[in-house]
Amino acid sequence: MRVAFIQTTMIVGGAETLLVNLIRRLDRTRFQPELVCLKDRGPLGDLLADEVPVHANLLSGKHDLRVLPRLARLLRKRKIDAVVTVGAGDKMFWGRLAAKRAGVPVIAAALHSTGWPDVVGRLNRMLTPWTDAFIGCAPSHGRFLVEQERFPAAKVFVIPNGVDTQRFAPPVDRAAIRAELGLHPTAPVVGILAALRPEKNHEMFLHVAALVRRQLRDARFLVIGDGPRRAELEALAQELGLADYVCFLGNRDDVPRVIGATDVMTLTSRIEASPVSILEAMAVGRPVVATRVGSVAETVTEGQTGCLVDSDDQAAMVDRVAELLCDPLRAEAYGRAGRTWVVQQRSLSVMVEGYEELLEDLYQRKSSRRPMRQPAGAPGDLATLDLRAPALLVHPAES
Template sequence: MFVITCMPVGGAETLLVALIRGMDRSRFEPELCCLKYLGPLGETLAAEIPAFTGLLAHKYDFAVLGRLTRLMRQRRIDAVVTVGTGGDKMFWGRLAGWLAGVPVICSALHSTGLPDHVEWPNRLLAPITDAFIAVARSHGQYLVDGEGCPAGKVRVVPNGVDTERFRPRAADPALRQELGIPPGAPLAGTVAALRPEKNHPLFLAAAQRTLERRPDAHFLIVGDGPQRGAIEALRRELGLADVVHMAGTRHDIPALLALMDVFVLTSHMEANPVSILEALACERPVVATAVGSVPETVIDGKTGCLVKPGDAQAIADRLTELFGDRAKAAALGSAGRRHVIEHWSLKRMIAGYEELLEEIHQAKTSLARHAASLPR
């Protein structure tokens, strides 16, 4: 059973959908528990697998423990995986699993710092946790150094993307027209929830500086979130309303990536962003801030360009360079797709979860059988 607070459209939630859909049904029967409400992606999964919700009424609803424990017993759950860093799902999911006698208890973490972190109540549950799942090698080290997870319990299962869905394709002129982007205009875009840690103001600042040398350039922001109003206001303040297009939440990401000449990610912090993997799989060159595990996927000068966090001028310089050197942009994109296929495919991610859960389950159930066979 995967336990999460809710499932809006986001990177971790999209990965969870792909993971659940891809698990071998001859070996696993995945179920979903959204403690508060399903959300858009939860509703999608509820049509495919057993899904439960409405167990947590508010932050201090301690009765959730009894409800969740009973649910796990009734469903005869063999493994619990809480999804997300810290918070109610990580705490109540693991504690309920332990009380229900679930053999395998894991936490999949997807963040590297505020606003998400592993609070002290969640750290206290480390002894009953079998594995803390990191999304990249450097993220695993961060969980030890920054979040206090026991080193011996940190396991790395790299994020992955569907390289068949995310593949090179011809740009759709009708889609370009729909978004208001002129034919032939160089286009840089980003796909990210409109949250503070994604640092869209830096994207806008880089756009403004790029226009000084490429006045024909346009920019695309795909995603939605709590910062939308502030980003729209800044876009107007900087005089970018006509060249920065805000597409909101979309479900045609591969087609949108095909429009972009360069993909950009300007985050303050990241673990292993799925959006970069998707862009690379589509052979889009990437310009990104060197934060979190990003340097493991964006290899500077090979699959894309890295810049220091907060450096708008460096981003603008790289965009201007790649807009003007299509051969280099194509070479970076091609190398990026090869890198993703080799190291960051969805198939590898699903296999990683399956092998980890089976390994822990086999070890713990074997130990329990051995203990039961000892003379009393």
């Protein structure tokens, strides 16, 4: 099968990193993946260009209607069998419309958020009849796609986000990476891994850092990731007296090692679906303190792999972070439990197998002109959601 994944551009972000891993891991005896970027390739697109065909610069501006014939011609020329748009917005609209125009047999839309920036607008909803699958990244996200986005339950599938648990593993050179980052070997270190965008709420992280330092004067803080808000966040850190205690590391190609230098990882987002960053932290064996948004509670188990706080509950996050920093044995136990869970249920192989199974199943149904299998529940019933690899979605506490 020739599968085209359609994005706007491949910046360094959670959804884009997932896509890189998916494209790299698809079974080449069964799939020939290609990447289509409506705008420029971006750094991750450049990274993939030596491995798979990468097409870019099809959309010159938001109102460039010529993108439709350009994209349709490309899909026909490449003899694409399945299109998967990644995220909402222009790529979801133009990608599916061009796929329909080009006669692509399978049309799917993968979504990774429950709000901005992945807002599904009216034009995108109009293409629902032409779409074979809407792919959510966690069970609660699948329910969101049915209940809030109003997609037909029979077309909603859940494929959990996955992490390369061989690359993201407990560090063997913790002291070395700490030395490289200028961190004392025994200093308490707290990290956050997220693009510097508004919904990630880095302000909360910085305010938490300032308050944690009142209790633990030698604590240090790492901000991993980059984005349009870096300058204002650095200014806030300066204003809070954190200039010497917070390191803005930008995008790194050694993220597993950097996570390994921390004692606690955090997530302060206001909106999420299934954030990859906390899966990566858990795979490295780090306890997580996160806001209870999206499907985070399906990943971080209170009292087992980390701690959960309400969105914007700054005081609670300060308490939970400080408690774990002061109790390294409990933090270590949470980290071990988190890695075990990710290896068993959120590995990259689980995610890749889910996409392979879904795409082949849809293609076989469409090419044989057999009707789509109707789930057992009534139309629109949440029981009809198709959870790929369902046995792997059971939480450890329920197993």
